[in-house]
Amino acid sequence: MIVVTGASGRLGRAVLERLLERLPAEQIGASVRDPEKARDLVERGVRVRRGDYTDPASLAAAFEDASRVLVVSANVLGEEALRRHRVAVEAAVASGAERVLYTSHAGADPTSPMAPMPDHAATEEILRRCGTAFTSLRNGFYASTVPMLLAGAWHTGELRVPEDGPVAWTTHEDLAAVTVEALVGDALDGVTPPLTGPEALTMAQIVGMASEGAGRTIRHVTVTDAEYRAEQVARGVPGEAADMLLTMFAASRRGDFAAVDPTLPRLIGRPATPLSAVLGASVPV
Numbered sequence: 001m002i003v004v005t006g007a008s009g010r011l012g013r014a015v016l017e018r019l020l021e022r023l024p025a026e027q028i029g030a031s032v033r034d035p036e037k038a039r040d041l042v043e044r045g046v047r048v049r050r051g052d053y054t055d056p057a058s059l060a061a062a063f064e065d066a067s068r069v070l071v072v073s074a075n076v077l078g079e080e081a082l083r084r085h086r087v088a089v090e091a092a093v094a095s096g097a098e099r100v101l102y103t104s105h106a107g108a109d110p111t112s113p114m115a116p117m118p119d120h121a122a123t124e125e126i127l128r129r130c131g132t133a134f135t136s137l138r139n140g141f142y143a144s145t146v147p148m149l150l151a152g153a154w155h156t157g158e159l160r161v162p163e164d165g166p167v168a169w170t171t172h173e174d175l176a177a178v179t180v181e182a183l184v185g186d187a188l189d190g191v192t193p194p195l196t197g198p199e200a201l202t203m204a205q206i207v208g209m210a211s212e213g214a215g216r217t218i219r220h221v222t223v224t225d226a227e228y229r230a231e232q233v234a235r236g237v238p239g240e241a242a243d244m245l246l247t248m249f250a251a252s253r254r255g256d257f258a259a260v261d262p263t264l265p266r267l268i269g270r271p272a273t274p275l276s277a278v279l280g281a282s283v284p285v
Contacts, residue, residue: 001065002183003029003097005051005088006072008037010144011103014176015070015183016041022184031062053084059091066097068183073103073123077115085123089130099133101182106138106168106194107256114251115244124191135188137179140170140196140264141257143275147282149203150210152235153218154283159207160221162228165252166200168260169275177268187267194259198272209276213283225249 006012007030031051051062069092108120
């Protein structure tokens with residue numbers, strides 16, 4: 001049985017839907033913190049069990065009879081993230097899973113200024129020492145971030161952001177597709193190459209694409225980190241979230257998200273989805 005954690009989240013659910021296209025439902029398990037959110041999966045024949053990274057006993061039940069377990073990274077940072085990831089990996093190994101897969105990031109690096117990236121790098125070390133085969137999926141940066149960054153610019157005509165660097169934006173759908181290939185086969189072992197979209201783009205390039213899609217000019221304005229944070233907070237963005245955005249720009253300036261690799265399109269058997277397709281769907285009517 002293949003067990004997917006975080007099965008009620010966007011990536012986990014997309015993985016499950018694709019697994020259902022490949023395998024009988026009785027060969028698929030969903031581990032979720034709230035089984036009520038996955039009731040429809042039960043009706044389709046998927047084994048749904050409560051699984052919480054803060055409750056090892058729940059994971060023992062959720063991972064029972066698993067041959068492979070996908071550990072979706074926790075939505076927390078620092079030592080708490082590592083504690084939860086360690087618990088999940090250890091539970092998967094204890095269940096007898098022959099392979100543990102983890103959703104890492106293309107920018108995983110212990111020296112990265114962006115908080116989740118050292119966490120991903122440290123979790124990869126946990127995987128290396130877990131005692132069973134593992135796959136650390138170094139996923140590209142979610143393309144769904146871009147429409148959020150552009151949200152105000154559609155109306156103001158300006159995108160005011162700090163200095164940045166190129167990012168190989170990647171869709172959830174493409175990442176779900178390559179994750180399924182890793183779950184059902186043996187194409188990816190250990191730490192993977194970056195699993196990315198087809199091109200790395202700067203914010204200036206993105207603004208150009210957005211202008212073309214909107215049929216009007218959107219200006220790209222570079223501001224200081226301090227100005228950006230102040231403007232975000234003034235719009236109601238919590239300070240911690242504004243700080244996280246700043247670290248994203250800082251990491252992109254180092255080139256941490258610039259790698260473009262052919263592995264994802266090769267495994268899914270089609271070209272990776274370009275960011276232009278995501279932007280086209282997000283232009284306000």
